[in-house]
Amino acid sequence: xxxxTEQYSxxxxxxxxxxxxxxxxxLKLKLGEFAGPLDLLxxxxxxxxxxxxDIPIAKITNSYLVYIRLMKSLDIAxxxxxxxxxxxxxxIKSKMLLPRDPAAASDAEEFEDPRKELVDQLLEYEKFKxxxxxxxxxxxxxxAVFKRGAIESDDNNAEISAxxxxxxTVFQKIVLRHKEEVSLEIEREEISLADMIKxxxxxxxxxxxxxxxxxxxxxHTRRELxxxxxAVLEIVRTEEVKLVQKATFGDIFLKKVxxxxx
Amino acid sequence: xxxxxxxxxxTEQPDEPASEAPARSAALVMAIAxxxxxxxxxxxxxxxxxxxxxxxxxxxxxxxEELQKEYEERSGGLQIxxxxxxxxxxxxxxxxxxxxxxxxxxxSAKLSLAALETLSxxxxxxxxxxxxILEIRGVQSASAIKTLLEKRLIVTKGHKETVGRPxxxxxxxxxxxxxxxxxxxxxxxxxxFEDLSITALxxxx
Amino acid sequence: xxxxxxxxxxTEQPDEPASEAPARSAALVMAIAxxxxxxxxxxxxxxxxxxxxxxxxxxxxxxxEELQKEYEERSGGLQIxxxxxxxxxxxxxxxxxxxxxxxxxxxSAKLSLAALETLSxxxxxxxxxxxxILEIRGVQSASAIKTLLEKRLIVTKGHKETVGRPxxxxxxxxxxxxxxxxxxxxxxxxxxFEDLSITALxxxx
Numbered sequence: 001x002x003x004x005t006e007q008y009s010x011x012x013x014x015x016x017x018x019x020x021x022x023x024x025x026x027l028k029l030k031l032g033e034f035a036g037p038l039d040l041l042x043x044x045x046x047x048x049x050x051x052x053x054d055i056p057i058a059k060i061t062n063s064y065l066v067y068i069r070l071m072k073s074l075d076i077a078x079x080x081x082x083x084x085x086x087x088x089x090x091x092i093k094s095k096m097l098l099p100r101d102p103a104a105a106s107d108a109e110e111f112e113d114p115r116k117e118l119v120d121q122l123l124e125y126e127k128f129k130x131x132x133x134x135x136x137x138x139x140x141x142x143x144a145v146f147k148r149g150a151i152e153s154d155d156n157n158a159e160i161s162a163x164x165x166x167x168x169t170v171f172q173k174i175v176l177r178h179k180e181e182v183s184l185e186i187e188r189e190e191i192s193l194a195d196m197i198k199x200x201x202x203x204x205x206x207x208x209x210x211x212x213x214x215x216x217x218x219x220h221t222r223r224e225l226x227x228x229x230x231a232v233l234e235i236v237r238t239e240e241v242k243l244v245q246k247a248t249f250g251d252i253f254l255k256k257v258x259x260x261x262x
Numbered sequence: 263x264x265x266x267x268x269x270x271x272x273t274e275q276p277d278e279p280a281s282e283a284p285a286r287s288a289a290l291v292m293a294i295a296x297x298x299x300x301x302x303x304x305x306x307x308x309x310x311x312x313x314x315x316x317x318x319x320x321x322x323x324x325x326x327e328e329l330q331k332e333y334e335e336r337s338g339g340l341q342i343x344x345x346x347x348x349x350x351x352x353x354x355x356x357x358x359x360x361x362x363x364x365x366x367x368x369x370s371a372k373l374s375l376a377a378l379e380t381l382s383x384x385x386x387x388x389x390x391x392x393x394x395i396l397e398i399r400g401v402q403s404a405s406a407i408k409t410l411l412e413k414r415l416i417v418t419k420g421h422k423e424t425v426g427r428p429x430x431x432x433x434x435x436x437x438x439x440x441x442x443x444x445x446x447x448x449x450x451x452x453x454x455f456e457d458l459s460i461t462a463l464x465x466x467x
Numbered sequence: 468x469x470x471x472x473x474x475x476x477x478t479e480q481p482d483e484p485a486s487e488a489p490a491r492s493a494a495l496v497m498a499i500a501x502x503x504x505x506x507x508x509x510x511x512x513x514x515x516x517x518x519x520x521x522x523x524x525x526x527x528x529x530x531x532e533e534l535q536k537e538y539e540e541r542s543g544g545l546q547i548x549x550x551x552x553x554x555x556x557x558x559x560x561x562x563x564x565x566x567x568x569x570x571x572x573x574x575s576a577k578l579s580l581a582a583l584e585t586l587s588x589x590x591x592x593x594x595x596x597x598x599x600i601l602e603i604r605g606v607q608s609a610s611a612i613k614t615l616l617e618k619r620l621i622v623t624k625g626h627k628e629t630v631g632r633p634x635x636x637x638x639x640x641x642x643x644x645x646x647x648x649x650x651x652x653x654x655x656x657x658x659x660f661e662d663l664s665i666t667a668l669x670x671x672x
Binding site: 289294295296297298302314315329332336337338339340353354357360361363364365367442443444447448450454458 | 494497498499500501503504505506507515520537541542543544545556558559561562565566568569570609610612613622623624625626633634
C-alpha cells in the first residue's frame, strides 16, 4: 500500500532533524521529520554548507546512506522513494568518478553535469517547501481567529455541505453496507447440524485423530460454534469415536475407536 | 442584577485580580468579554466570564454594562442582551426582516446525509428507480428524493419498462454546476482514489 | 476600494421603510450589513448582501469598508475580515488565548509537513495530478492527498485528458477560509520563494 510512504515520519513528528558532529568522524543523525528524499537531501546539503550548484556528491551520498541505514536500524519503514533517491545519488556519484572522455570533453556541448537534473529538481522543490512554510504560518494565525457560536435562529446541524469526494465516499459506504447485509443473509442459512456431523465424520476418518481446538477454529459465528459443539457430542454418542485427552489440561482429541488407541 | 455598585472598583486598581493575571485595563476586559460572548453558543454569565478572564465578577459585570452601552450608542446591527442570567450578542430587532430574508436564501447546496446518500446512488447508478434505490440504501428514500427534486439536483428520466413502470431518476445540469463537474464522466470513480488507499476511505467515518 | 463616497446620502432621511426601499442612509446599510454578516455561517459577499438589502453592490461594499474601519478604531474583541471573497465577523487574534480557554479547544491538529507541502504544490500548480505532485515532491503523496480531501482543503477538478485520465486536484473554498485568503491571487507568487531560497542557500557559503 502506497500510503505507507509517508509514515516514516510518524515517530518523530516534533523532532527537528539534526546531525550531531561527534568527536569521531562518524556522523550522528538525530531523526526528525523529513517530508521526502528531496527534503532530506536539501537538509544534508545545508548541513555540509555546500553550494547547491556544486554539490559534493560523494559526501552527500554517504550522509544520505547513513541516514537511510539509521532509519532501517530503527525499524522505520524506509519508503521506496527514499531508496530510489539513494540509487540516483549513487549513479550520479559513479558518473562523476568516471574520467571524462577527452574526445567528448573538447565538445563543451556534449558534457552535461550529471548533477544538473537533481539540482533543478531541488531548486523547484525548495520553492514549494518555502510555500509550505508560508501556509503553515498563515494557518497558525487563522487558528487564533474564531467565528461566532451557533445561534438559535439557524437550523444548523443535520445539514452538511458536500463535495464530489463525499459523494463517492458515501456511495462506497452504501455499497459496503449493502454487501455486509448480503453476506449476513448467507450466514443465516449456514451449515446445518446434519452437514456438520457429516463434515466432522469425514475429517476424523481422514485424519484418524482430530484436535478439537483445530476443528473449532474453523468456525467463527456463535451459531456455527454451537452447531459444531453439538455435532461433536452427537458423533461421540452415536459413532465409534471417543474423546481423548493426552495430558491433564492438555488438548482434547477426537479419535476413531480401534485406531492406535492407548 | 446590578445591585452591587462597581464603579469604585473598576476605575481604580482592580486590586484583587482573580487568578494569576495582573490588573487589566477596563478596555481590555471589555474586548475579551466581547470576543467570548461572540463565540459562545449560549448566554454566558459574568461569573463564568470572570473566571476565564481572571477578573472578579464585578469588574466583568461593569465592563459588559459599559460594552452594552457602547453598542446602544453606536446603534449598529447588533446588541448585547441580558438573557437567562447571561450575556448574548444578537442582531437588533429593527433588522429582523432583512435577517429573515437572508436566512431564507442561504446556499441550497447543503444536504442532509440521507439526501447525500440518495444523491450519490442516483449519480452513480442513473437512471435509477425508487425501488432500486431502496434496495441499495436499504432505506426508503422518498423524502430525500423530494428534497433533491426541489433543489433541482435530480430530474425524472422517464418510466422504466418493467412491471409497474416505475419512474427513473438521474442527475440534473444543476447537479453538475453545484459539484463543479463538466459532465458526468468527471465524476470520480473508485479507481481514481485507489492510489489513496480505499481501505482508508471507509475508516474515516 | 472605497472610491464611492456615501456620506451625502447618509445624513438625509432614514425614514424610508425597508423592503424595496430606495436610498437608505449609509448608517442603516452598515447596520443591516453588520446584522447579516453576524448571522451568516459563511463569509458573505457584497453582492449577496446587496441583493438582500436592496442596494447596489458598490454602496454595500463602501458601507462594509466603513464598518470594518469602525471596528478597527474601536479595537474591541471583534473584527470584520474579507475572506474567500466575502465578509466575516470574527474575534481578534490578540484574544485567542482567552477564547480558546473558554471554548476549551486546543489549537486544532496541525497538518503534517508532508500534507503542507502537498497542499502548497496543489495551491500553486492547480489543477494538478498525483504524478505531477510526485515529480515535484519526489515522494508519493497519497496519504497526504487523502487527508487534504477529508479536511476539504482540496477538491477534485475533473480528469486530465492524457493517458490514463488521471484525476486533477485544486484547492477549495475552505482552503481560502482556513488560510485567511480572500482569493488565490492573495497567495504570494511562487517566484518570490525562488529568490528567497537561492539567497538563503548562497548565504550559507
